[in-house]
Amino acid sequence: MEDERRKSVFKRSDKYFTISIYTIIVVIICAILVKAIFNFAETLGFFKDLLNGLAPFMVGILIAYCINPLYNWLYHKAFKKLFRGKCAKFRKYFSILISYVIFVGVIVSLLVYIIPNILNSVNDLVENAKSFSDKVYDWFEKTAKKYPDLDLERIEKSLESAYPTAIDFIQNSATNIGTKIYGTSKSVLSWIYNILMGFVVSFYLILDKKSMIRSLKRLIYAMFSEKHARIIISNLRESNDIFSDFIIGKFIDSSIIGVICFVVCTVLHIDYALxxxxxxxxxxxxxYIGPFIGGFIGGLLLLVVAPGSLVKFVILVIILQQFDGFILGPMILGDKTGLRPFWILFAVTLGGWAGGILGMFLGVPIVAVVANLVDKFVNARLVKKGLIVPKIYASQKLSDRDERK
Incomplete structure (x- = not known):
């Protein structure tokens, strides 16, 4: 009798201890949230610094996602029969080595071809930009002769009056050119460092991916029940599929669009095609907004140095955008993200604010993963309440009557 009473006391003590731990954790989280809200500027600065510090790892993850399919093909198919017996342990290292040689070789080959052409194009741009003002004045003179009723003198006077302002702007910019060069150099060196470190990170991610996955599974099974552990692992696997399919698919899609644009620009004799x-x-x-940004930058460039190619380029970009949106994109990507256009724009905007260009790209798969997890949670709650049929709730929708409510 005494033993049973002691056991019940210990059970109550364990129960109260667990409640106390959860209470302390909740209080700590609330305190952190309150401090973060009341010091919002510092919180934003902290997260931006954190993202900058994690940039090499983000770049490394991107590189690993790009190289991993090639590595899997080499390891599981190409070199499976080549390395047998005692040599089997070298198959992984050789597959990784060949994967990086191919990946880096393709990039270097492209740079060797592209960089000289870019330098030549930049030189042409500088030379043509010098005569841009002369072309503008010639255009005004020809237009004035062709349409004598137009009051172009007022426009010409406005341009002449704006000339000193433009000169002052250029002089002020030249005064701060040292600071700008320093900032640009620092940014370039930072990107070079992130890319080099990204290759190192990606190498170890691919090399130790099985060990890391195994350790993560052990940790999940140790912290959660078997049922919840399986659910968590399943969600992680699905999130990884969403992330990798989007990155690889978007890379292939954009590469094809770039090649098609170059070929068509060359055929149509559009200047500065490369x-x-x-x-x-x-x-x-x-x-979504990427094609508009590319079209605007390319169009602005051609407007300054090669106006004759502008109309052809704009028409080409519109056609490419339609082709990518309705044919190529769905063929390669399908509906990998499952996001509506509004949420894609939200992800791009939020990612750009938090992480710049890299954030604009990574924002979409991250938001897609979060949206998928939230959707699963909501559907599971609806199943628990009996509002939708279990096991098929992933594709089940509420009735029109429920949606109207």
């Missing part, structure tokens, strides 16, 4: 095609291909990595 530069504008690179701009279109790179900015196409940003969902």
């Amino acid at each position: 530069i504008v095609s690179m701009v279109v291909g790179i900015t196409n990595m940003i969902p």
